[in-house]
Amino acid sequence: MFNETIYLDNAASTRLDEEVLEAMKPYFFDAYAVATSEFGYSMGIDAKEGLERSRKVIASRLGAQAGEIVFTSGSTESSNMAIKGVLSALKGKKDDHLIVSRLEDFSVLNTAKKLDKQGYKVDFINVDGEGVLDIDMFTDTITSQTALVSIQQANQEIGTLQDLKAISDICEDKDVLLHTDATHSFTRVPLDVSKLPVDLVTMSAHTIHGPRGIGALYIREGTPIDKWMDGGFQESDRRAGVENIPSAVGFAKAVELVTPEENERLAAMRDRVIERAMSDISHVTLNGSATSRLPQNANMTFHYVEGESITLHLDMLGFAVSTGSACFSRSLEASHVILGIGGNHERAHGSLRFSFGRFNTIEDADAIIDALKDVVTNLRAISPLSEDN
Amino acid sequence: MFNETIYLDNAASTRLDEEVLEAMKPYFFDAYAVATSEFGYSMGIDAKEGLERSRKVIASRLGAQAGEIVFTSGSTESSNMAIKGVLSALKGKKDDHLIVSRLEDFSVLNTAKKLDKQGYKVDFINVDGEGVLDIDMFTDTITSQTALVSIQQANQEIGTLQDLKAISDICEDKDVLLHTDATHSFTRVPLDVSKLPVDLVTMSAHTIHGPRGIGALYIREGTPIDKWMDGGFQESDRRAGVENIPSAVGFAKAVELVTPEENERLAAMRDRVIERAMSDISHVTLNGSATSRLPQNANMTFHYVEGESITLHLDMLGFAVSTGSACFSRSLEASHVILGIGGNHERAHGSLRFSFGRFNTIEDADAIIDALKDVVTNLRAISPLSEDN
Incomplete structure (x- = not known):
């Protein structure tokens, strides 16, 4: 359907x-x-x-x-x-x-x-x-x-x-x-x-x-x-x-x-996404704690790019991620959470939230990072926000 | 199950x-x-x-x-x-x-x-x-x-x-x-x-x-x-x-x-239950309007019997009906509705509510009246409330 x-x-x-x-x-x-x-x-x-x-x-x-x-x-x-x-x-x-x-x-x-x-x-x-x-x-x-x-x-x-x-x-x-x-x-x-x-x-x-x-x-x-x-x-x-x-x-x-094994599996996907994003893509900030966080959640800011632009491009490639709050991404207001941890509007607007569920695999985690690398590189090439422009 | x-x-x-x-x-x-x-x-x-x-x-x-x-x-x-x-x-x-x-x-x-x-x-x-x-x-x-x-x-x-x-x-x-x-x-x-x-x-x-x-x-x-x-x-x-x-x-x-035809079908069951109860069983009062009522609802008081007793006996025979309010039959308080239309506690406690749905048939309506005739007769025979005792 x-x-x-x-x-x-x-x-x-x-x-x-x-x-x-x-x-x-x-x-x-x-x-x-x-x-x-x-x-x-x-x-x-x-x-x-x-x-x-x-x-x-x-x-x-x-x-x-x-x-x-x-x-x-x-x-x-x-x-x-x-x-x-x-x-x-x-x-x-x-x-x-x-x-x-x-x-x-x-x-x-x-x-x-x-x-x-x-x-x-x-x-x-x-x-x-x-x-x-x-x-x-x-x-x-x-x-x-x-x-x-x-x-x-x-x-x-x-x-x-x-x-x-x-x-x-x-x-x-x-x-x-x-x-x-x-x-x-x-x-x-x-x-x-x-x-x-x-x-x-x-x-x-x-x-x-x-x-x-x-x-x-x-x-x-x-x-x-x-x-x-x-x-x-x-x-x-x-x-x-x-x-x-x-x-x-x-x-x-x-x-x-929900079992402890499943929670460990989610945490492994989370760690993979965070580690690869931080190593494979430049100018990435992890939002939230590196050590004390939900097993199913990753959140990073990809600087010099709008989060909304990333989600639209990822959607075309067959990946769904969120900007800001799940319940609130309709709003173009900056996330009160990112602002609350001391981020500025640029960081808030470039933030992406990843959630992992029972039906995701570690391959999904790898696939989205592969896609993200291209999307972020391409968007930065045309972005007025980019440090290179 | x-x-x-x-x-x-x-x-x-x-x-x-x-x-x-x-x-x-x-x-x-x-x-x-x-x-x-x-x-x-x-x-x-x-x-x-x-x-x-x-x-x-x-x-x-x-x-x-x-x-x-x-x-x-x-x-x-x-x-x-x-x-x-x-x-x-x-x-x-x-x-x-x-x-x-x-x-x-x-x-x-x-x-x-x-x-x-x-x-x-x-x-x-x-x-x-x-x-x-x-x-x-x-x-x-x-x-x-x-x-x-x-x-x-x-x-x-x-x-x-x-x-x-x-x-x-x-x-x-x-x-x-x-x-x-x-x-x-x-x-x-x-x-x-x-x-x-x-x-x-x-x-x-x-x-x-x-x-x-x-x-x-x-x-x-x-x-x-x-x-x-x-x-x-x-x-x-x-x-x-x-x-x-x-x-x-x-x-x-x-x-x-929900179609008009279905509502007519429900009204036919309602009318059958009311008509047969009033004609086949003595000392029955219809609660509510005879002419202006929900197609799926009948409610009658069977005097000289407790509604709770009737529902228990009907349950054993494979029929479910309610006393008083659907959401409230746990309470043994008299129905505020029956009291509100001028009924006394005896009338309230002897009241039964019938509801008809998509999966009921006119045969159900006949079957429950057949069962009710026996149940009410038997209960009245042993009831201290009965006019005959």
Whole structure:
């Protein structure tokens, strides 16, 4: 139906796995009751069991209890629910004070900006040149009256991992709740809430070959949080709306399919792309950390060329990569992430994000670098930005 | 995998249609980019086109423009977004005044109750014995400073249709916005927003054999409404979150599959069940209107028997029906709908809701009445409620 392209952008991880669809089918065609029908008849019980088994799979990957997982429509909803829900529940009990990092994805960042406009005090913590949180500034900003801290586990564009151990220890010390957006890191990078005092975790299915339109929010037992959306009493009265059981089952299957071996395979592709780009092409800057990053992410700036021009040329050659944020490449605004790590507009506009998924191979990694060498050379030859012009 | 049962409860319409899944597959496995990638490469354009084509299909069934349709995670979200979004946008411009009917489904009813607690003035309009809105009370309650009216098109339990023409004319006359929850009526009962001055319409896919976890909200162009969830700029900046394109495509396919002929076929099953129950079984009350009701809905009270007992016995015989609200049968609370039409607790607890879907036949309608005759007779023989005991 569509063209044959090698996807090394966010789409690399959004392609549904056939096994996920197979796991969902019984809940499309056989156990399709709404879960709350369980007292009525048998199929309701089958459907409910599928839902609760899925909840358990997701919880256990995180070191959590099943009852601490709420299914949502995706990571945007999870993060909105976490931040707005906790701040609202703590109104009058703590200061209206929220702390986030400057590199958060839009669901957290724009929620924070909205709350800032509504009168909350919101502090945006700086990061260093690799995207690592400025712990000193964070320590100076947090108080025991801070209501919530929201710091991502991994960055959506440059893949940098935060030191959640250090961050959560500081929060625990101040008795402040911590939310982390793990949209891109869940199952790819370890996170065990039975060991780290993280209170809320945003997760998504479609970033690991699961279905679109489903996510989850881990809420540590006892965490004060308002209900998200009004209506029925689903999800232990924390999120109204008929349960999306087929997608919950698909999400759990997607979690089960991610293995440590796969993550190592992705990391090998990542390392190959970074190493070859840095050695075979001149004037390349790695964006993000060289050592502490998502296994599936590479991000580099190819100086003296527009990232948009590169992606268009690569598309013609049958390769898909992204500029800037996956969710935002429509915008021609410079990436707030690259600017946040101290890059200028030229660096931001020349940045390319590579993502690796289950269906990529190490050959894809080599092929795209071969193509990139030609594209960058040709574009630089005609570029007014080039140092040679 | 599961037992063989004839479903005549809400599950009758929630079974996914195979054709819907087939329509979704290309967006699982081929055009799986996020729509906002469109400037990056070809697959993003294919995905975006699938999304926009789906939007158009849904809009055109409603007499709307594609740009007036926002995809959501389901009808609960649509109604929350409509009511909270409009009230928030009109704050300071109109009175904090919301009007709903007493029979609304929980997504509207509990949103209204929440707003009432938060200081909004909320009026709940009575209905008559068939569930039809008390137009006199409504006319006496609405003022030109009312911010929003939310009256369902059809009731979720007793199937009664409201006179949206009369209601929308009154709203237009007072210059007040009107939202209608069409979760159970969309495609089953005509609604043309190019003819009726309805401003917001809640729709759902899983009530018409479409996928779970996707719905839509029609928002008439120019309607003041706040953005739902913060994050990316998807859905023309009205609802953040990566688009669920496969499900949007499935929703559109589900809409296309509903035909006037099918609706007539459902109405024939409904009429058969009502007529035979009333003639073959004693002490039966029809709940809702005999003439103005959803084609796929029947609801009757079998006096001197508990509805829960009937459903359990029918389940053993291989039939699924519901008591009370589909989303709420877990609760043993009496249905607010049956109480709202003047029924007492005995009538509420003895009520059964039948729903008919694409995969039911007129033989199912006959078979369930045959079974019901025996079940009701046997239960009444041992019931302490029975007039004979």
